[in-house]
Amino acid sequence: MVTLKQIAEELHLGVSTVSRVLHSDDPRYNAETRQRVRDAARRLGYLPNHVARSMVRGKTFTIGVIGYTSPDMAAGQRMHAMASAIDAAGYKMLYVSRTAGDMDTERRLIDDLMARQVDGLLIGTDVYCAIDAYEALSARRVPMVLTGHLRELSKFTLVRMNSESGMYDLTRHLLDLGHRRIAYVVGSEVHFYRVHRISGFRKAMAEVGAEIQPQWIMDQMPGRTGEAALFTRTVLQASPRPTAILYNNDELAFAGMQEIMRLGLRIPQDVSVAGFNDVQLAQLTWPPLTTVRQPSDEFASKCVELLVEQIDAGHALPARQVLVPTQLIARQSTGPVPA
Amino acid sequence: MVTLKQIAEELHLGVSTVSRVLHSDDPRYNAETRQRVRDAARRLGYLPNHVARSMVRGKTFTIGVIGYTSPDMAAGQRMHAMASAIDAAGYKMLYVSRTAGDMDTERRLIDDLMARQVDGLLIGTDVYCAIDAYEALSARRVPMVLTGHLRELSKFTLVRMNSESGMYDLTRHLLDLGHRRIAYVVGSEVHFYRVHRISGFRKAMAEVGAEIQPQWIMDQMPGRTGEAALFTRTVLQASPRPTAILYNNDELAFAGMQEIMRLGLRIPQDVSVAGFNDVQLAQLTWPPLTTVRQPSDEFASKCVELLVEQIDAGHALPARQVLVPTQLIARQSTGPVPA
DNA sequence: CTGTTAGCGCCTTCAA
DNA sequence: TTGAAGGCGCTAACAG
Numbered sequence: 002m003v004t005l006k007q008i009a010e011e012l013h014l015g016v017s018t019v020s021r022v023l024h025s026d027d028p029r030y031n032a033e034t035r036q037r038v039r040d041a042a043r044r045l046g047y048l049p050n051h052v053a054r055s056m057v058r059g060k061t062f063t064i065g066v067i068g069y070t071s072p073d074m075a076a077g078q079r080m081h082a083m084a085s086a087i088d089a090a091g092y093k094m095l096y097v098s099r100t101a102g103d104m105d106t107e108r109r110l111i112d113d114l115m116a117r118q119v120d121g122l123l124i125g126t127d128v129y130c131a132i133d134a135y136e137a138l139s140a141r142r143v144p145m146v147l148t149g150h151l152r153e154l155s156k157f158t159l160v161r162m163n164s165e166s167g168m169y170d171l172t173r174h175l176l177d178l179g180h181r182r183i184a185y186v187v188g189s190e191v192h193f194y195r196v197h198r199i200s201g202f203r204k205a206m207a208e209v210g211a212e213i214q215p216q217w218i219m220d221q222m223p224g225r226t227g228e229a230a231l232f233t234r235t236v237l238q239a240s241p242r243p244t245a246i247l248y249n250n251d252e253l254a255f256a257g258m259q260e261i262m263r264l265g266l267r268i269p270q271d272v273s274v275a276g277f278n279d280v281q282l283a284q285l286t287w288p289p290l291t292t293v294r295q296p297s298d299e300f301a302s303k304c305v306e307l308l309v310e311q312i313d314a315g316h317a318l319p320a321r322q323v324l325v326p327t328q329l330i331a332r333q334s335t336g337p338v339p340a
Numbered sequence: 341m342v343t344l345k346q347i348a349e350e351l352h353l354g355v356s357t358v359s360r361v362l363h364s365d366d367p368r369y370n371a372e373t374r375q376r377v378r379d380a381a382r383r384l385g386y387l388p389n390h391v392a393r394s395m396v397r398g399k400t401f402t403i404g405v406i407g408y409t410s411p412d413m414a415a416g417q418r419m420h421a422m423a424s425a426i427d428a429a430g431y432k433m434l435y436v437s438r439t440a441g442d443m444d445t446e447r448r449l450i451d452d453l454m455a456r457q458v459d460g461l462l463i464g465t466d467v468y469c470a471i472d473a474y475e476a477l478s479a480r481r482v483p484m485v486l487t488g489h490l491r492e493l494s495k496f497t498l499v500r501m502n503s504e505s506g507m508y509d510l511t512r513h514l515l516d517l518g519h520r521r522i523a524y525v526v527g528s529e530v531h532f533y534r535v536h537r538i539s540g541f542r543k544a545m546a547e548v549g550a551e552i553q554p555q556w557i558m559d560q561m562p563g564r565t566g567e568a569a570l571f572t573r574t575v576l577q578a579s580p581r582p583t584a585i586l587y588n589n590d591e592l593a594f595a596g597m598q599e600i601m602r603l604g605l606r607i608p609q610d611v612s613v614a615g616f617n618d619v620q621l622a623q624l625t626w627p628p629l630t631t632v633r634q635p636s637d638e639f640a641s642k643c644v645e646l647l648v649e650q651i652d653a654g655h656a657l658p659a660r661q662v663l664v665p666t667q668l669i670a671r672q673s674t675g676p677v678p679a
Numbered sequence: 680c681t682g683t684t685a686g687c688g689c690c691t692t693c694a695a
Numbered sequence: 696t697t698g699a700a701g702g703c704g705c706t707a708a709c710a711g
């Protein structure tokens with residue numbers, strides 16, 4: 002690796018001269034010197050040693066990101082969006098992954114990242130996460146942004162999608178198609194968005210005076226695809242049956258659609274189906290799935306914006322929650338209520 | 341941030357004493373001193389400054405990974421696998437992303453990562469990638485591993501799935517079910533795996549003396565889902581029509597299935613369908629998709645293994661290609677040939 | 680057993 | 696307009 006010193010010696014100049022010309026582009030130097038330095042740097046293939054610069058500047062331009070192995074298929078897209086947003090802000094992403102629910106690993110990873118002097122932390126929270134560690138970080142005013150849906154996180158700076166309006170829009174969409182007998186597979190018990198989604202659902206139903214049938218709401222079990230399929234079968238074999246089923250995420254909806262096909266029912270002629278998240282495959286199933294999208298670019302840049310704000314301030318700022326708006330994607334899995 | 345010096349002053353010790361106790365666990369020190377140092381470190385919340393250590397050791401324990409925004413939905417899973425494998429090897433992943441085909445960005449990113457003194461580079465190649473930059477890196481013997489399917493990459497150390505045996509297995513699966521009239525949507529023109537996949541297909545077909553019908557092979561157009569759907573419609577409306585269709589990836593297969601449903605044909609009773617990659621949703625479509633899986637954990641650990649080998653050696657080693665074996669996943673989208 | 684010192688590569692006063 | 700020197704936090708000789 003070529004260093005400033007080597008360039009300086011080669012040109013019989015001082016290191017600080019070379020440093021200033023290359024990095025601060027100080028206009029005080031005469032054009033000739035500047036040109037010589039530039040040429041030498043290019044010729045020797047000089048690359049500034051970022052580790053040394055970090056050392057002396059006390060800043061690494063690195064953001065530590067903790068993700069987890071999510072069953073959610075949109076995870077890849079979100080990561081790329083995150084990396085791009087971080088890059089665009091002049092930082093790099095140091096990414097570590099933990100398996101869902103492993104809090105000891107999470108604490109270790111936080112220490113690892115802090116030891117590496119990251120300028121800020123971006124943590125994707127899971128059902129079980131190391132709240133105590135977040136609190137310690139918060140007390141030290143370490144720049145930090147969380148993403149996720151845990152109720153306990155409301156005291157931290159958090160970015161999450163606007164689940165309430167998303168589910169409201171989706172329910173309205175069904176109501177506008179004439180549906181009134183709507184089932185809802187809530188699934189997960191632990192995430193906070195459950196509350197918001199249900200609230201969006203209730204609000205839309207209430208607006209048109211549609212009644213919510215308790216036996217058409219699945220919200221007590223863990224939200225696995227197998228259970229969603231079973232529930233789907235059960236409600237559709239009863240009488241009367243719902244004319245539309247909402248699923249709290251696309252994967253659950255796919256499982257439901259699979260089951261509906263098995264029952265020999267048609268989508269959307271016999272029953273309308275909608276999911277949530279708009280994973281990439283939602284447009285490739287048959288029929289293509291009506292769902293709600295959370296723009297991952299917007300989500301990522303919001304996270305980075307909130308984090309860089311704190312980094313620039315030199316410390317964490319008062320906690321605030323940001324809701325990223327969602328977008329209804331109406332496709333062919335929903336249609337007019339059967340006559 | 342607490343430093344060694346602060347601990348040393350607090351205990352009236354030298355910094356090197358503290359350093360050695362904490363990091364090399366030197367057994368020469370007496371138990372009491374060691375305990376005092378340990379306690380103080382814990383009490384003050386000492387975290388070693390990794391930047392400073394990197395500086396002096398000339399090693400960052402960081403691997404630079406360049407990914408790209410892949411339309412492939414398994415990307416997220418691969419990334420997590422990569423991060424975990426890197427972590428398990430005692431490194432951390434500095435991840436950057438480029439949009440597919442943006443070679444200027446790729447060169448900049450390589451420089452950024454090198455400036456950050458990463459110990460090695462792991463690059464996910466795309467159709468267009470900065471081969472010249474790889475060559476420069478290679479000439480400097482920078483530890484580097486590529487992944488991907490470009491023909492031109494054969495001179496670099498590369499990890500990719502064994503496309504030939506994967507497609508061979510898949511074709512055999514159809515042949516064993518009695519199919520002889522098999523269509524094949526190759527799609528992409530540029531990736532090297534195209535050659536291997538076709539070769540696996542041919543080999544299996546030749547073994548049982550099945551004839552390959554040119555009009556049932558789609559390999560001239562770019563591999564978009566729209567074109568795959570159109571091709572599917574065309575071959576199925578002609579007579580005689582194929583009894584099975586192979587798609588070069590799951591997304592194409594989903595598009596094909598969608599089209600087959602539109603035509604009112606049944607899968608697999610009328611036509612069998614198979615994909616490639618085993619994206620997570622392949623098991624959730626109706627019917628679940630027969631496909632070929634590339635284990636992402638194995639893939640990731642192989643990449644890391646090859647890279648760490650070079651890092652430990654201090655420089656790149658002679659180029660070699662590693663093929664990660666694939667696994668046939670037979671589901672319900674394939675069935676016996678119609679009578 | 681423990682302390683002192685000399686850097687790692689760079690930036691930033693301060694001095695010339 | 697340029698150079699010298701100190702120091703970021705740590706490790707690794709080299710002394711004692």
